[in-house]
Amino acid sequence: MLGLTVATGVAGYAAYRYWWAGEDGADDGQLGGAGRSAAGAEGARGQGQAQGQGSGPGSGQGQGSGQGQVRGGSERAAHGATASVSASTEEELAADRHYESISPITNETMLPSLLPTLKANLFEAVDVTAIKDALQRSKYAQAQGLTRNGAAHGVLTPEQKKEYWEELKRRSFLRTIASVYSVALVLLFVRLQLTILGRHLYLQVPEEPPAASASGSQGGPPSSSGRDGKVTFSKGISKDCQHEYLLLSHFLGRNGIAQLLVPLRAVVDEVVGPVPLERNLTLKDLAGLFEEVRRRFQARMESAGVGALPRGGRYSAYLMYGRELLEDGEFLNNDERFPRLVEETRKIVDGPEFARTLSDLVGILLGVLINDIGHGVGAVMRAKMSEEGGRGVAIAHLLPVIVGAAPTLLSTPVPDNPYAAAIAAAPSVDSFCSRVYSAC
Numbered sequence: 001m002l003g004l005t006v007a008t009g010v011a012g013y014a015a016y017r018y019w020w021a022g023e024d025g026a027d028d029g030q031l032g033g034a035g036r037s038a039a040g041a042e043g044a045r046g047q048g049q050a051q052g053q054g055s056g057p058g059s060g061q062g063q064g065s066g067q068g069q070v071r072g073g074s075e076r077a078a079h080g081a082t083a084s085v086s087a088s089t090e091e092e093l094a095a096d097r098h099y100e101s102i103s104p105i106t107n108e109t110m111l112p113s114l115l116p117t118l119k120a121n122l123f124e125a126v127d128v129t130a131i132k133d134a135l136q137r138s139k140y141a142q143a144q145g146l147t148r149n150g151a152a153h154g155v156l157t158p159e160q161k162k163e164y165w166e167e168l169k170r171r172s173f174l175r176t177i178a179s180v181y182s183v184a185l186v187l188l189f190v191r192l193q194l195t196i197l198g199r200h201l202y203l204q205v206p207e208e209p210p211a212a213s214a215s216g217s218q219g220g221p222p223s224s225s226g227r228d229g230k231v232t233f234s235k236g237i238s239k240d241c242q243h244e245y246l247l248l249s250h251f252l253g254r255n256g257i258a259q260l261l262v263p264l265r266a267v268v269d270e271v272v273g274p275v276p277l278e279r280n281l282t283l284k285d286l287a288g289l290f291e292e293v294r295r296r297f298q299a300r301m302e303s304a305g306v307g308a309l310p311r312g313g314r315y316s317a318y319l320m321y322g323r324e325l326l327e328d329g330e331f332l333n334n335d336e337r338f339p340r341l342v343e344e345t346r347k348i349v350d351g352p353e354f355a356r357t358l359s360d361l362v363g364i365l366l367g368v369l370i371n372d373i374g375h376g377v378g379a380v381m382r383a384k385m386s387e388e389g390g391r392g393v394a395i396a397h398l399l400p401v402i403v404g405a406a407p408t409l410l411s412t413p414v415p416d417n418p419y420a421a422a423i424a425a426a427p428s429v430d431s432f433c434s435r436v437y438s439a440c
Helices: 002-021 033-053 063-102 104-125 129-144 158-204 239-271 283-302 323-327 336-348 352-376 380-385 396-411 418-424 426-439
Strands: none
Touching: 002 063, 002 396, 063 239, 104 158, 104 239, 104 396, 104 418, 129 158, 158 239, 158 283, 158 336, 158 418, 158 426, 239 283, 239 336, 283 336, 283 352, 352 380, 352 396, 352 426, 396 418
């Protein structure tokens, strides 16, 4: 299953790059467990060499004695280096095993609880049903010749019909691109949360249960440090703190989606609004429209443009509560680690690594989307939209397939969601979370 989802993610991104840029996507590389282990081993080797060099001949001693001490020092240094490398490697392998155990929680537990609310609020905010119903009623009334007091009843005027179709076009694109960003944002944010929390919990738990003191007492919390000496066992993160921290993942679906739609709607109006409904599009043309929306939205996020960001931040404005709520005591949590966890997360979310990883995920999702649209339009329309002599299909005929992708993007169960499966296995996600896990 993992191999299948990895292949799906890579193939999706490659397809997207093909339709839009006409080239294969390149992987930026990963900083995985092997890299971390190699770095730890190299550091241990350097330390061992330094100890060996410090064991040279003493002053006033003969040449033979000096050489013996050099050899003895070298052997001790080599033994120490080997032990350090072994301990470091074992520690890194244990950390890697723990890191790998965190990842499946995103798809199996977290996303299924988040996507339904996100989907419901997004579809309510970007409703297409009312417009479609009005157009269908008008078409039926016109065909049946329905009248009231001698005038056509329920039939839209040509001007009204055009206005409705234009709005349907904008909303169809907006709902789908917002679904793309929502899935990418919530998956990446949850993976980030679990990585940060998991690493802190891993560090605070000692390798062995605390031994009894010399006096034979058994009670009381231990005062020894956890792994790497970073966290004291007696001051671990409370369960209430963990619970409240993970509840932040609900923010996008409940509050942030309305804020996210503001800049996305503006970008969709700029890019898709001027495109005539009668214009024929190939799959490459369609991929180009979505890419232009992504490019302009990303440009807004990278700059502090007027009205681009609700609270002057970056993606944290859509994913997390503002600092003012923490300062006003909105979260009744007495654990001093909670605000530190929140701020640590906010700093990463607003950083360049998060933005680059999100952009990669959006690219993968768009690749899967374009492929799905190509299969969903049927054989005749697919031939018209192909690159081999195809003249394209009018954008009005593509709207049902475009808007129809949104429910699948936000569907559960997650293992049956091809979009979530594609990005969950994306190498860039694992690389990003691996860097975060190593830095905690």
